[in-house]
Amino acid sequence: MNLSERKKKILRAVVDRYVETAEPVGSKGIASMLSVSSATVRNEMAELENLGLLEQPHTSAGRVPTSLGYRIYVNELMEQQRLSFEDTELINKALRSRVQQLDKIISEAGRVTSLLTNYPAYALAVSTQSVTITRFDLIHVDKHTFVIVAILSNDSVKNKLVHLHFEVEADMLTKLAATFNARFTGIPEEEITPILIQSTERAVGDTTGLVSIVAGFAIEILLETKSRETFLTGTSHLLEHPEFQDIGKARKVLKYLSNDDELLKLPTPELAGNAKITIGPENLAEELKDSSVVVAKYNAGDNLQGIIGVVGPTRMDYEKVAARLSYIAQGLSWLLSGGFTLMGIDDKDE
Amino acid sequence: MNLSERKKKILRAVVDRYVETAEPVGSKGIASMLSVSSATVRNEMAELENLGLLEQPHTSAGRVPTSLGYRIYVNELMEQQRLSFEDTELINKALRSRVQQLDKIISEAGRVTSLLTNYPAYALAVSTQSVTITRFDLIHVDKHTFVIVAILSNDSVKNKLVHLHFEVEADMLTKLAATFNARFTGIPEEEITPILIQSTERAVGDTTGLVSIVAGFAIEILLETKSRETFLTGTSHLLEHPEFQDIGKARKVLKYLSNDDELLKLPTPELAGNAKITIGPENLAEELKDSSVVVAKYNAGDNLQGIIGVVGPTRMDYEKVAARLSYIAQGLSWLLSGGFTLMGIDDKDE
DNA sequence: TTTAGCACTCTTGACCTTCGAGTGCTAAAC
DNA sequence: GTTTAGCACTCGAAGGTCAAGAGTGCTAAA
Numbered sequence: 001m002n003l004s005e006r007k008k009k010i011l012r013a014v015v016d017r018y019v020e021t022a023e024p025v026g027s028k029g030i031a032s033m034l035s036v037s038s039a040t041v042r043n044e045m046a047e048l049e050n051l052g053l054l055e056q057p058h059t060s061a062g063r064v065p066t067s068l069g070y071r072i073y074v075n076e077l078m079e080q081q082r083l084s085f086e087d088t089e090l091i092n093k094a095l096r097s098r099v100q101q102l103d104k105i106i107s108e109a110g111r112v113t114s115l116l117t118n119y120p121a122y123a124l125a126v127s128t129q130s131v132t133i134t135r136f137d138l139i140h141v142d143k144h145t146f147v148i149v150a151i152l153s154n155d156s157v158k159n160k161l162v163h164l165h166f167e168v169e170a171d172m173l174t175k176l177a178a179t180f181n182a183r184f185t186g187i188p189e190e191e192i193t194p195i196l197i198q199s200t201e202r203a204v205g206d207t208t209g210l211v212s213i214v215a216g217f218a219i220e221i222l223l224e225t226k227s228r229e230t231f232l233t234g235t236s237h238l239l240e241h242p243e244f245q246d247i248g249k250a251r252k253v254l255k256y257l258s259n260d261d262e263l264l265k266l267p268t269p270e271l272a273g274n275a276k277i278t279i280g281p282e283n284l285a286e287e288l289k290d291s292s293v294v295v296a297k298y299n300a301g302d303n304l305q306g307i308i309g310v311v312g313p314t315r316m317d318y319e320k321v322a323a324r325l326s327y328i329a330q331g332l333s334w335l336l337s338g339g340f341t342l343m344g345i346d347d348k349d350e
Numbered sequence: 351m352n353l354s355e356r357k358k359k360i361l362r363a364v365v366d367r368y369v370e371t372a373e374p375v376g377s378k379g380i381a382s383m384l385s386v387s388s389a390t391v392r393n394e395m396a397e398l399e400n401l402g403l404l405e406q407p408h409t410s411a412g413r414v415p416t417s418l419g420y421r422i423y424v425n426e427l428m429e430q431q432r433l434s435f436e437d438t439e440l441i442n443k444a445l446r447s448r449v450q451q452l453d454k455i456i457s458e459a460g461r462v463t464s465l466l467t468n469y470p471a472y473a474l475a476v477s478t479q480s481v482t483i484t485r486f487d488l489i490h491v492d493k494h495t496f497v498i499v500a501i502l503s504n505d506s507v508k509n510k511l512v513h514l515h516f517e518v519e520a521d522m523l524t525k526l527a528a529t530f531n532a533r534f535t536g537i538p539e540e541e542i543t544p545i546l547i548q549s550t551e552r553a554v555g556d557t558t559g560l561v562s563i564v565a566g567f568a569i570e571i572l573l574e575t576k577s578r579e580t581f582l583t584g585t586s587h588l589l590e591h592p593e594f595q596d597i598g599k600a601r602k603v604l605k606y607l608s609n610d611d612e613l614l615k616l617p618t619p620e621l622a623g624n625a626k627i628t629i630g631p632e633n634l635a636e637e638l639k640d641s642s643v644v645v646a647k648y649n650a651g652d653n654l655q656g657i658i659g660v661v662g663p664t665r666m667d668y669e670k671v672a673a674r675l676s677y678i679a680q681g682l683s684w685l686l687s688g689g690f691t692l693m694g695i696d697d698k699d700e
Numbered sequence: 701t702t703t704a705g706c707a708c709t710c711t712t713g714a715c716c717t718t719c720g721a722g723t724g725c726t727a728a729a730c
Numbered sequence: 731g732t733t734t735a736g737c738a739c740t741c742g743a744a745g746g747t748c749a750a751g752a753g754t755g756c757t758a759a760a
Contacts, residue, residue, distance in 0.1 A: 026753055037703050042754070060710045060753050137489050139499065147507050149489065149499055157497050157509040235585050236604035239597050247595050254586035376722055387734050392723070410722050410740045 001051070001072055008077060009034060010044050011053060015065050015073045019317050022242045024062030067280035067314055070292070074277050074318050081323040087116060088327065095331050102156075102300070102336070107231040109308055109332050114234025116324045119312035120254075122263050123231045127154065127304050130188050131225045133218055136180040140170035148217050153186075154304065158221040166208055179204050180214060189222035230260040243313040249290065256287035257311060268307060272297045273330045275322035280314045290314065294321045296329035300336030308332070351401070351422055358427060359384060360394050361403055365415050365423045369667050372592045374412030417630035417664055420642070424627050424668050431673040437466060438677065445681050452506075452650070452686070457581040459658055459682050464584025466674045469662035470604075472613050473581045477504065477654050480538050481575045483568055486530040490520035498567050503536075504654065508571040516558055529554050530564060539572035580610045593663040599640065606637035607661060618657060622647045623680045625672035630664045640664065644671045646679035650686030658682070 003011070013033055017025045027041040034041065045063050048054045053069035056062070065073065083091075094112040095105065102125070110123035137149040144167060149159045183200055184192065192215055201211045235254055244250040256262055262285065269276035278293045288311070295309035308329055310321060353361070363383055367375045377391040384391065395413050398404045403419035406412070415423065433441075444462040445455065452475070460473035487499040494517060499509045533550055534542065542565055551561045585604055594600040606612055612635065619626035628643045638661070645659035658679055660671060 024753090028753080038753090039703050039705095039755095040701085043702090046755080056754085058710055059755090060708080060751095062753065135491065137497075137499075139487050141485065141501065147487075147499065147501060149487075149497065149509060151491065151497060151511065155511050157499075157511045159499060159507040159509050161501065161505050161507045234608065236601055236608055239601040239604065245597050247589050247597065247600070250597070251586055251589040254589065258584065258586050374722090378722080388722095389724095389734050389736095390732085393733090396724080406723085408741055409724090410720095410742075412722065 001076070003051075003072075006034070007044055007048060010041060011048060011065070011069060011073060012077045014045075014048075014054060014063055015070065015077075018064055019315055022315060024057055024064050026062035065315075067282065070279045070314055070318070071282075074279070078319050078322075081319045083323055083327055087324065090116065091324075091328055091331060095328075095335055103229055103231075105332070105335065106229070106306060107233070109328055110231045110233045113308055113310060113325065113328055114237060116328075117310050117312075117321050118234075118237050118240065119310040119316070119321070120235045120238050120257060121233055121308065121310045122257065122266075123233075123306065123308045124263060125229045125300070125304060125306040126264070127225055127228075131222060132186050132188055133222070134185055136177050136184065136214070136218075138173035138177040138214070140168070140173050143167045146173055148214055150218065150221060152221070152225065154225070154301065156225070158217075158224075160217050162213055164208075164210075168208075168210065172210075176204060176206075176210060176214065180218075184215065184218055189219055189226070192219050192222075228260075228264055230263050232257055232263070238312070241313050241315075243290070243315065252287050253291055253311065256285060262287075266293055266307070266309060267295060269295055269297045272299045272305070272333055273326055275325045275329075277318055277322060292316050292318075294318065294325055296325040298329040298332035298336065300332070304336075306332070351426070353422075356384070357394055357398060360391060361398060361415070361419060361423065362427045364395075364398075364404060364413055365419065365427075368414055369665055372665060374407055374414050376412035415665075417632065420629045420664055420668070421632075424629070428669050428672075431669045433673055433677055437674065440466065441674075441678055441681055445678075445685055453579055453581075455682070455685065456579070456656060457583070459678055460581045460583045463658055463660060463675065463678055464587060466678075467660050467662075467671050468584075468587050468590065469660040469666075469671070470585045470588050470607060471583055471658065471660045472607065472616075473583075473656065473658045474613060475579045475650070475654060475656040476614070477575055477578070481572060482536050482538055483572070484535055486527050486534065486564070486568075488523040488527040488564070490518070490523050493517045496523055498564055500568065500571060502571070502575065504575070504651065506575070508567075508574075510567050512563055514558075514560075518558075518560065522560075526554060526556075526560060526564065530568075534565065534568055539569055539576070542569050542572075578610075578614060580613050582607055582613070588662070591663050591665075593640070593665065602637050603641055603661065606635060616643055616657070616659060617645060619645055619647045622649050622655070622683055623676055625675045625679075627668055627672060642666050642668075644668065644675055646675040648679040648682035648686065650682070654686075656682070 010030060013030050014025050017029065027038040027045060031038040031041045045054060049056070049063065052066055053072055054063040055066050057064060091112055094108050106123045106125050110121045113123070114121035132153045133150045134153050135151040139147040139149065141147060144164045145161065146168060147159055147161050149157065151157050179200060183196070197211060197215045200215070204211065235257065238244050238254060239250055244253070265285070267276055267278045273296065275294055275296045280292060281289050283289060283291065283293060290313070291311055292314045293309055293311050294316070295307050297305060297307055299305050308325060310325065360380060363380050364375050367379065377388040377395060381388040381391045395404060399406070399413065402416055403422055404413040405416050407414060441462055444458050456473045456475050460471045463473070464471035482503045483500045484503050485501040489497040489499065491497060494514050495511065496518060497509055497511050499507060501507050529550060533546065547561060547565045550565070554561065585607065588594050588604060589600055594603070615635070617626055617628045623646065625644055625646045630642060631639050633639060633641065633643060640663070641661055642664045643659055643661050645657050647655060647657055649655050658675060660675065
C-alpha cells in the first residue's frame with residue numbers, strides 16, 4: 001500500500017495511541033503531535049478510512065484501526081524492537097533452570113512468555129518425523145523385577161520398571177533383549193502387530209507373557225512420541241484487557257485455547273525465530289476472529305520443533321510482543337538443539 | 351444444629367432450587383412443594399434467617415443460603431449420590447487410557463473431573479517421602495554415546511542419553527556404574543557434594559568429567575522428584591457461572607488458581623477417596639472467600655499421594671461434585687497403587 | 701492546501717418512573 | 731397454638747428523558 005509520509009505517521013500515531021489507551025483516538029491529540037491543525041488530521045483520517053485502514057465505532061467518535069490497518073502497521077510501519085536488559089535476563093534465567101526435562105523447559109518458556117507479554121501463552125512441541133526404537137536393553141534388578149530401556153531414533157530414552165509375579169533370570173532377559181533388537185528396532189508402531197508378537201514368543205519360547213510386556217511398552221512409547229504436547233499458561237491475563245470485559249467473548253476464546261487439538265491448528269511461521277502475526281479475521285478459527293495471534297517457531301534438534309505463541313485482542317502491542325517472542329524462540333532453539341551443557345556443572349550462576 | 355423436620359425440608363429445598371436457578375428463591379415456590387401456604391413458609395424462612403442459614407440480598411427479594419446454610423446442608427442434609435452409568439464409564443475410560451505415564455494419568459484425571467463437574471479442576475501429585483537412587487546402570491551405545499539409567503527408591507526409573515566429545519569404553523562404564531552403585535545409592539540429594547564427586551573421580555581415575563556428568567544427573571533427578579507437579583484444566587468453565595460474570599471476581603480466582611504454589615496450600619482431606627468440602631469464607635485464601643473448593647485425595651503407592659479438586663461458586667451442586675470427585679480419586683488410587691495391569695494386553699476394549 | 705468555525709451526531713451518565721416479585725405484619729380461621 | 735388470607739410496603743430491574751461533551755464533516759476564508 002502506497003501511503004504518503006504524513007498518512008503513515010498518522011496511522012502509526014493512531015495505532016500507538018489506541019494500543020495504549022484502548023479508546024478511539026480523535027483528531028485533536030494527533031494534531032498536536034504533527035503540528036498541524038485537527039482539521040487537517042481529520043481530512044487525512046477520512047481518507048485512511050476510505051482506504052479501509054481506520055474506522056469509527058460511531059459517527060461522533062474518534063478512529064480505531066481496522067485489522068487491515070494493523071496489518072499495514074505490522075508490515076510497513078513497525079520497527080524491530082530491542083529488548084531491555086531486564087527482559088533478556090528474565091528470559092535467560094527461566095530457560096536456564098536446573099531441571100532439564102524437555103517438557104519442563106517448554107512449559108517454562110510458555111510461562112515466561114505469558115509473564116512478559118501479559119497475554120495467555122501457549123507452547124507446543126511437535127515431532128516432525130516418525131520415530132522408531134533403535135535399541136532395547138533389559139536390566140535385571142531382582143528375581144521379580146526388571147527395567148526396560150528403549151533408545152529412540154530421536155535420541156530420547158524411555159524406560160519402565162516391571163514387577164512380575166513369576167521369576168525371571170538375567171540370562172533370559174539378555175536373550176530377550178537380543179531378540180527385540182533384531183526384530184523390533186527400526187520399525188514404526190503400526191508394524192508391531194499381534195502376529196509379530198506371537199511369532200517372537202514362539203521364537204524365544206516365551207509362555208509367560210514377557211514378550212507381550214516388552215512389545216506393549218514399545219507400542220506405548222511410540223504412540224506417545226507421536227502425540228503432541230501442549231502447554232497453556234496465563235489464561236487469566238486475557239480478562240485484564242478491556243475487549244474481554246464481555247464475559248461471552250472471553251469465554252469463547254478461553255474455551256478455544258483450552259482445547260489442545262485446536263492449538264495445534266493455529267498458524268505456524270516458516271522460519272524459526274521470526275515472529276508471525278495473525279490479525280483478527282485473518283485467523284481461520286471462528287473463535288479468534290476478534291483476536292490476534294503472535295507465534296514464533298523454535299527448533300529442538302532434528303526431529304522436534306515447536307511453537308510458542310500468545311493470544312490477545314487485535315489491539316496489541318505487536319512490536320513488543322513480536323520482539324519478546326522471537327527472543328524466547330531463539331533462546332529455546334539454541335538451548336534445545338545446539339547448546340548442550342554438561343549438567344550440574346555450569347549452573348554456578350544462581 | 352437442631353432443626354425441625356420442616357425446617358430441614360425448607361432449607362434443602364432452598365439450596366436445591368438456588369443451586370439450580372441461581373436466583374433468590376421465594377416462599378411461593380417452596381410452599382407448593384410442601385403443600386403449606388406461602389405465609390407459613392415465610393415464617394419458617396424468617397426463623398432460618400435468624401439462625402444464620404439463609405439471607406436476603408435485599409428486603410424484597412427471595413432467600414439465598416448463607417455459607418453456614420450450605421455447611422449445614424453438606425453436613426446434615428446431603429445424601430451420598432450414586433453416579434450414573436455414563437459417568438462411571440467416562441471416568442473409567444479416561445483413567446484407563448493407553449499411555450501410562452504418571453503425570454499423563456494425573457492430568458487426564460483433572461481433565462475428566464473438570465468435564466464432569468463443569469468447574470475448573472486441579473490435580474496435584476505430592477511425594478511424601480524423600481527419594482534416593484537405588485541403582486545405577488550405564489549402557490554403552492557407541493564410542494561416543496551412553497545412557498544413564500537410575501532406578502529410584504519409589505520404583506520410578508529415570509534416564510538420560512549422553513553424547514561425549516571423547517571416546518569411552520564399555521569396560522569403563524561398567525566400572526563406573528559399580529562405583530556409583532557403591533557410593534551414590536541410598537543417599538539424598540544434599541549428600542552428593544562436590545567433595546564426594548571429587549573423591550570419586552580420584553577413585554576411578556577419571557579426568558574426563560564422566561563422573562561429574564553422572565553425578566549431575568543424579569542431583570537433577572533427585573531435585574526433580576522433590577518438586578511437586580500441578581495440573582489445572584477447564585478454567586473457562588469458571589466464566590459460565592453467573593457469580594463470575596463480574597470480570598474482576600473471575601480474574602481474581604483464575605489468577606489465584608494459575609499459581610502452582612497457592613494450589614499446594616489448598617485444603618487437604620485426611621482420608622483418601624472421601625471428598626472434603628470447603629465453603630466460601632472457610633477458605634483461608636482471601637481470593638477464595640466467595641468460592642467453594644471440593645477436594646479428594648488419592649494414594650499412588652507408598653511414596654506418592656495427590657489431590658484432585660474443583661473450584662466454583664459457593665452455589666455448587668455439592669452432592670454431585672462430591673460423588674464424582676470421590677469416584678475419580680478412588681479410581682486413581684486403585685490404578686496407581688494397586689491395580690497393575692500388563693500393558694498392551696488388557697485394552698482390547700477400545 | 702490548510703485552517704477556523706459551526707452545526708450536527710451519538711454516547712454517556714444522571715435522574716426519574718413504572719412494574720412486579722417478594723416480604724412482614726395483622727387479623728381471622730382452623 | 732398454628733396456619734392462612736390479605737394488604738401495605740420495599741426495593742431492584744427496565745425503560746425513558748435529558749443535558750453534557752467529545753468528535754465529526756462541511757464550508758468558507760486564509
